[in-house]
Amino acid sequence: MELPVIDLSPYLALSGQLTPDLAALCSDLSRSLTETGALLVKDPRCSVEDNDRFIDMMERYFQSPEEFKRRQERPHLHYQVGVTPEKVEVPRSLVDEEMQEKLKAMPKEYQPHTPNGPDLKWRYFWRIGPRPSNTRFQELNSEPVIPEGFPEWKETMDSWGYKMIAAIDVVAEMAAIGFGLPKDAFTSLMKHGPHLLAPTGSDLQKYGQEGTVFAGYHYDLNFLTIHGRSRFPGLNIWLRNGQKVEVKVPVGCLLIQTGKQIEWLTAGHCVAGMHEVVATKRTLDAIKLAQEQNRSLWRVSSTLFAHIASDAVLKPLGHFAESPLASNYPPMCAGEYVEQELAVINLKGKE
Template identity: 75%
Template sequence: MVGVTPEGVEVPRSLVDREMQKKLQSMPKEFQPATPVGPDPKWRYMWRIGPRPSNTRFKELNAEPVIPEGFPEWKDTMDSWGYKMISAIEAVAEMAAIGFDLPKDAFTSLMKQICRKEPYLLLFHDMVQVHGPHLLAPTGSDLRRHGQEGMVFAGYHYDLNFLTIHGRSRFPGLNIWLRNGQKMEVKVPVGCLSSFKRESRSDHICTGSHIEWLTAGECIAGMHEVVVTNRTIDAIKLASEQHRSLWRVSSTLFAHIASDAVLKPLGHFAEFPEASKYPSICAGEFVEKELAVINLKGNKGEL
């Protein structure tokens, strides 16, 4: 999962998940997401941030980053920005752990898990540090070709990773759903990273499936979409008048739990009645199944 993903490849979850489709039909009309008609018309470049694990069961998820030809500054630029975003994610993860009455490193330790090289070796030198397959994924959509109001760039979905953070996009269009089902447009201030604070219109960290698993559903994966709205149309007109690019670009970073770490409810969350819905599973196995559903790995799979 590194390198380029062209438009027309990734399939939004809401297009293939029948249970999700039933839920959408029961929503009040004003809160329903836009309906995608096919794969997302967006381009994405996946760039690995952080060192790869020296030993992992999930080599494909932890592949070497791909450097495109003709960009000598590519690695330094991408790493510089990516590490800043990871640093922000780790700070939020520590604050979330404290807020959930867990040890400060409850989440961050799983992003950099210490594992044995072999199951039965216990000596210190037989231990290795396994890093999460964090991906900086700048995402672009051509508004000159796909700038019609109602065009869906990223159909209604949740993220399959731990936490997601964005740089401010050049054009508006990101909608989120609060836990009560209310739909809201995200507005990220200039100079800020978007960090899905779910009750706010300013900035937000998008909660993914991993944190839902680790908290037994106390913190659910945030639903969201990217669609051309009337505000997007206004921004397109202004950009055209100013002779600026009509590509909608956002610098998304997907932070992951280490592929070989186990997802299961942590601490007191293991006592929640809902904990049985979140059985133990390797993060890498979970991610592979989710990728298959949205057409980013092999044939369609199911969880």
């Protein structure tokens, strides 16, 4: 199964003026998010060179000695800025009993890999976009952490992060149109959201055995997640029908995945997509090629989590409020919801 690729250029060219062709493109986009929880997009503003420059810098960072990286660790801020070392974040599937029951009921070939403990990935959180001038959720909106020895850090992170947020904004507008909501239904709630550029680093030299789980089966707690192409495959996603698909992101494309906040706003019409990152046969082939070419063996994902603003209220929007499932999604501050989720996956830190 190949995910559809949607080119955002026509929408950008018409600045969102709705022609019949554009309306059809918006409904294709919203249908893909609903049926598969994922989508590939092309955005002319996000170039392959931009993604490469970002990944080059993050490979250098993740290759640094552990004691250097740990200087950027901020557990007292729920790890919401700076680095999260490997073996800290606990995959949801390891602690959620209801989820474990569902997994056992899946056909064998669609079951996710079972992690033996916390995730083996490192991650860096870098806030993108302006912070709210006043918020109840201060630690979700903290100041950034810049590692010494990387003079290009801020410019590289911001440049790639803002481009990916710009792509998400267009997808959010097109999805709103496709769902029969006002064009700004989602984007107005995303203003001043705690958007996080969140590259992960997995050490394939240390953990390059087939079946190694870098990120256990989970959903994302944010609104939409966007990824640039990684140099090593390994991402599996689950479609709404339960089918497991290994994702292949074509050169020049970005991958979008649905998170829990869009599920909330659409009363479950769109469901948060489940996924995992595992060393597969294709990962091992890519490791072999990287060794031959003397390239870095860190698998970097160029991931950005786009969020609804912490103080905005999550609740089913427009006609979704009439859905029979709407009562499963009671009104709640987005920041409160995020804190509940972080506690479950061991990122809330100790008071």
